[in-house]
Amino acid sequence: MVKICCIGAGYVGGPTMAVIALKCPEIEVAVVDISVSRITAWNTDAHPIYEPGLDEVVKKCRGKNLFFSTDVEKHVSETDIVFVSVKTPTKTQGLGAGKAADLTYWESAAPMIADVSKSNKIVVEKSTVLVKTAEAIEKILNHNSKGIDFQILSNPEFLAEGTEIKDLFNPDRSHSKLAANAFLPQRISSVNAMSALCEATGADVSQVSHAVGKDARIGPKFLNASVGFGGSCFQKDILNLIYICECNGLPEVANYWKQVIKINDYQKTRFVNQIVSLMFNTVSGKKIAILGFALKDTGDTRETPAIDVCKGLLGYKARLSIYDPQVNEEQIQRDLAMNKFDWDHPIHLQPTSPTSIKQVNIPSFIFDGWNVVDEGKLRAIGFIVYPIGKPLDQWLKDMPPLA
Ligand SMILES: NC(=O)c1ccc[n+]([C@@H]2O[C@H](COP(=O)([O-])OP(=O)(O)OC[C@H]3O[C@@H](n4cnc5c(N)ncnc54)[C@H](O)[C@@H]3O)[C@@H](O)[C@H]2O)c1
Numbered sequence: 001m002v003k004i005c006c007i008g009a010g011y012v013g014g015p016t017m018a019v020i021a022l023k024c025p026e027i028e029v030a031v032v033d034i035s036v037s038r039i040t041a042w043n044t045d046a047h048p049i050y051e052p053g054l055d056e057v058v059k060k061c062r063g064k065n066l067f068f069s070t071d072v073e074k075h076v077s078e079t080d081i082v083f084v085s086v087k088t089p090t091k092t093q094g095l096g097a098g099k100a101a102d103l104t105y106w107e108s109a110a111p112m113i114a115d116v117s118k119s120n121k122i123v124v125e126k127s128t129v130l131v132k133t134a135e136a137i138e139k140i141l142n143h144n145s146k147g148i149d150f151q152i153l154s155n156p157e158f159l160a161e162g163t164e165i166k167d168l169f170n171p172d173r174s175h176s177k178l179a180a181n182a183f184l185p186q187r188i189s190s191v192n193a194m195s196a197l198c199e200a201t202g203a204d205v206s207q208v209s210h211a212v213g214k215d216a217r218i219g220p221k222f223l224n225a226s227v228g229f230g231g232s233c234f235q236k237d238i239l240n241l242i243y244i245c246e247c248n249g250l251p252e253v254a255n256y257w258k259q260v261i262k263i264n265d266y267q268k269t270r271f272v273n274q275i276v277s278l279m280f281n282t283v284s285g286k287k288i289a290i291l292g293f294a295l296k297d298t299g300d301t302r303e304t305p306a307i308d309v310c311k312g313l314l315g316y317k318a319r320l321s322i323y324d325p326q327v328n329e330e331q332i333q334r335d336l337a338m339n340k341f342d343w344d345h346p347i348h349l350q351p352t353s354p355t356s357i358k359q360v361n362i363p364s365f366i367f368d369g370w371n372v373v374d375e376g377k378l379r380a381i382g383f384i385v386y387p388i389g390k391p392l393d394q395w396l397k398d399m400p401p402l403a
């Protein structure tokens with residue numbers, strides 16, 4: 001039986017391997033991780049990741065041809081193909097801190113693979129890394145005295161959280177990863193910039209997106225205005241791209257991509273400032289309910305825009321009542337206490353000091369950062385609604401000029 005093993009049982013490794021196990025019952029799939037709590041959770045019915053459709057896939061294969069284990073070295077030594085799907089977060093210290101990708105986890109996996117291997121292996125690079133990383137890893141792996149041959153394949157992952165199982169059943173393509181993760185958020189920053197102009201001129205950003213997306217050269221996808229893009233990839237990958245541009249003597253190109261992040265930060269700040277302005281220029285002591293904290297239809301809070309929005313409101317001394325059915329209170333407190341870029345590093349490096357989180361309340365103002373609520377229905381039953389990029393309530397229009 002052909003054996004494959006994936007190092008890293010996270011958002012990519014776990015679901016990807018589960019789908020491979022489902023589609024290839026003749027292959028034995030092991031998913032290994034140094035995190036005992038993650039592996040323990042994969043081996044129960046309370047998986048560490050919430051993704052629509054994931055539980056069913058795991059249930060069908062686990063214990064048959066899909067195994068989750070902390071015995072990393074044993075499984076790597078026995079396998080024919082090793083997938084590496086460890087994190088590549090933004091560096092928090094040293095050269096390139098705040099921009100460059102931290103390859104610590106990748107670099108620790110490579111010598112271990114070389115050490116424990118007794119037979120030739122194919123090593124598949126799933127993590128998001130630079131194009132030449134495969135060549136560097138190949139040198140580390142093939143510089144062994146055992147005569148073992150390693151072939152390195154670059155196979156970046158393109159799945160999106162919230163639709164992982166769907167994306168894995170119908171994969172798009174597998175090349176040019178970093179460029180794609182710059183172009184996609186560039187579209188979002190473009191439409192979010194338009195949303196500010198729409199609000200200033202009384203236009204509706206969803207109509208602008210619809211009309212622009214009708215141009216076949218532009219296309220309709222990824223043109224939804226929002227409170228800003230989030231997620232564990234876009235910002236870190238653009239920052240890495242910026243760093244590469246700077247290292248290659250291209251400051252103008254670096255500045256161009258920096259603007260995508262600046263507009264994203266501006267949109268989050270703008271949303272917070274609108275809340276403050278529209279609530280009579282102060283939210284101090286006011287109770288604000290935040291419905292939904294994680295990204296999209298997931299329990300993943302890594303770099304969720306809700307963190308910056310909540311931190312902004314806390315800075316104005318608002319009292320927050322946060323609720324998300326997929327995120328527990330401890331996680332929310334940790335997220336709000338954490339410094340930028342700490343969230344994707346091991347838990348012992350993350351601060352634990354809690355902030356004050358209260359219970360959920362029903363608000364009379366709704367600030368909809370994603371244009372998901374039906375503002376007409378809510379207005380009809382008495383709510384004052386502020387949707388992104390749309391004409392304001394008459395009540396809000398009559399307010400004194402904004403700060
Ligand atoms: N999350 C996404 O939607 C997504 C999509 C496409 C690509 N990516 C890329 O895939 C990579 C993984 O992302 P993720 O979201 O799955 O990360 P993750 O943090 O959820 O999972 C990585 C796992 O690797 C484990 N790990 C780290 N070092 C290890 C080692 N030496 N041995 C064994 N296990 C180790 C960690 O404990 C962790 O559980 C990143 O490069 C990311 O940019 C992520």
Ligand SMILES: O=c1ccn([C@@H]2O[C@H](COP(=O)(O)OP(=O)(O)O[C@H]3O[C@H](CO)[C@@H](O)[C@H](O)[C@H]3O)[C@@H](O)[C@H]2O)c(=O)[nH]1
Pocket residue numbers: 128157158159160161162181184188221222223224225226227228229230231232233234295296
């Ligand atoms: O029109 C849009 C589309 C998305 N978003 C936001 O953008 C962020 C990212 O969304 P999405 O791309 O759907 O999720 P990710 O899981 O971050 O997936 C991205 O990042 C992954 C990691 O690299 C890649 O594999 C995927 O192809 C890429 O889409 C989220 O905050 C969305 O709410 C918008 O604001 N407007």
